[in-house]
Amino acid sequence: MSHIRPLSPITIPGTDVCFAQGVQAGNWVFLTGHEATDFATGLAPEVLGKPRFPLHGAPKHRREGDFILRRLDALLKEAGTDHAHAVRLDQYYPTWKAVDPYHDARRAYFGDYIPPSTSVLMPELLHPGADINTSMIAVMPGEGRTVQRVSQSRLVAPMGSGFAPVVTVGDYVFVAGQMAHHGGDIGVDPSAHVPDGGVRWSGTEIKLQAEFILSELIHPALAAAESSLAHVVKAQAYLAHVEDIPLFMEVWQAHFANHPCALSVVPTEGFGLAQGILEINIMALKRHGATQKEIIACDVPSTMTYGAPAVRAGDLLLLSGLMATDEAGAIASVETAAGMPYHAVGARSQMGYLLETAQRICEAAGTSLDKLLRVHQFHTDLREFYPMHKVWHDVLPGQPIPFAAIRVPGPMPAPGCTVMLDLWVYAPIG
Template identity: 30%
Template sequence: MAENDRVAVWGGEPMPLMPYSPAIKAGGWVFIAGQLASDFVTGLAPEAGGDGRNPNGYNALELQSRYVLENLQLTLEAAGCDIATDIVRIYQWFSSPHPTIEEFWEGNAWPKISITPYLRTRDEFVHPPRPASTGMGIRETGLLVNKTILEVDMIAIPGGGTQGFEVPEGVPSPLAGYSPAVRRGDWIFCAGEIPVDWMGDYMQGNDMGTPSGVAPEARVNPYFWYGSEIESQTDYVLQKLEKIVQAAGGSIQNTVKATVYLASPADFEGMERVWKQWFPENPPARVVIPYMGLGGKGSRVEVALKVLADDASIQKETIETSDAVESPWHEPQAVKAGDFLFFSTAIAHDELGNLPESVQRHPEFPWYKQPPRLQMAYIMDNVSAICEAAGTSVENIVRRQCFHDDFTHFQQSIEEWSTYFPGDRPASTTLEIGGPLQVPGAQFLMDLIAYVPPS
């Protein structure tokens, strides 16, 4: 197999029920699909507590974490990777009854859970310098298998040589044992940053209003009617990331892809205002995902970046085509760097940011049409045009994360999705986050990465 071939990897993990590959290897990277603690036969796997078996007396999260990480280890080994040293980016999703949708709309993104049992297990498998990390709380019904409470996906680059970076002076140090940034070759992968100083008001009596973990510099005084919390928090997060990227040998202006996690779609406008100030020209590809439970009480935004180092041998290229709908937000359709194409939020929208009429049911004909299929087809028509403009094709998509407002739309959308991949299907993670999304009436959004074969 040539290094740049796009191939699926199967490592003996349970056979999934939906059309995806456990991993896709392309361009020297390995994209790992989301793993749940399921055998895809009985539901929650017996070894993960599905039959009540737990001889070691593990916490439920610890028990499921061990099952998930053991299967991820198998997949990575089949791809020629070492789980201990070759992961550069890890994504973790933890289910919780909080926040509710109502709490999200109030700006409350606190999940009210502890992930320490997971971290304890992770540290047995993944060694320092640990990969850049994102951990998110999602709704209690947010995973596709009943009784599962954790999903994990990854990006790995085989061969070792990852360089980890500590936080620079003046930047608060995270508590969860991950690297704020790691570098592999031309790329800097940044962990998700939230607007906290990892101290907050704990054991202090000088808080303003409700006790919070948000750093003082990111707060708005609640006793006056001035200021915007989401703007202050977004600006503080980007200040932190700017220093972290510089310490790792890059510039935040050379960001290829940003992922923004919000408490509520209501925070989009304020975040967007700050984004334009930080990236006035040539902004990175960006995916914005609402209804995310954040790991610092009072936080409303988290941002994670993929950045090219200052001395990188490749450059980023903004991809825009008139054959796809123009984004109404401050983000390009996609950005290409090296062998990969990173898309901005893939969601059904028109040039004004509204849901296109073509994907909707007529209110007088409520039983006609299948909106989930129509929305997926609409999105994929645009994705196909963007791929073509970048010198690749839809069949070369390597990774997708899909976020649904309601899982009742899942089956139709995934069936439509699968029609675009006659060969190896992309690695995939699918979650339910709630709604409405930032485009009212949209039923899901996707975060996509495609492989661009060398010409």
């Protein structure tokens, strides 16, 4: 199967924003950036509830979770698959108070199998009042695409979450977001934490947590799934403190320097683990599978990413998080536009530069940007969403875009940049 089609594309009334609620491409289904909106007025009326009776009925966040999951279910059915074939969930919340009610909705929908999940706190979502943003990846039913839990993995989901920490489907391995603990709700593992009140130079917190996650959690989980760190194709690292990136990358490179992957390093406001300052999720390939990892060589400034420009894994092209930099820093037009903030010159120039770069990476991999599967835009200011989205439609006129737009705490890892792009692209073989 080599076709690609948007699922229930919708143009937001009164705008030229065309949103692809999902994309079905070959045997993959991507549902991206879902919030409990009616696409016309903001949050759906059934989520808002009765204005004169705010304390009647289910909690607002439960209504919000139920609404999103009903919409995802309808999109899965439109694609010809179901929640039993889901392999990954990503959730962003502006408040921790939304998480438990959403988990109740999630358990009611998924039942005994909840796919590997990553949940982090972010300052703001695209729609005022929205407290849950969800993306899902699933596969089409068929031979060789049965989702299987990795039962021998030592990973354990947090007690209230209930997701499968590791699953495989065909040659692909999906590992849920991991933090520096052994599951349950007991806090950071002592071996990954600088002792409170102890010797100040007894370790560095970010290095201890990073090493613990990679060595004690992800490495054995991949081994149990017949994979390894060398076969990782895509990772997202959510960091509480951008100033920790050099120390984090020191640990990361000790594991990945000889076999890089696509990597997005995303500023994050908070985590489920109160003392946690880092969460990492992983996608990998089985060691002896037919699908091979291919690092894409492309002339991209080294400052734009923290990983390989992109990695091809079968019919998926996975890009590292991109920022609009050259070797001198943020691209020159960002600095020159600083005196005209309300003309959106900096926003538009960043997105134009990023899409031009992404297209070159796609061409190097033998595909094109119009085969988008998923776009996560991490903004420091959501007021830049619309001028940046206009650039998408300049580059891909008339094409629905499968986007999520999330505000992250500033600054970005590259000073002056205000957006990071995390892209997945379809790269059909043959």
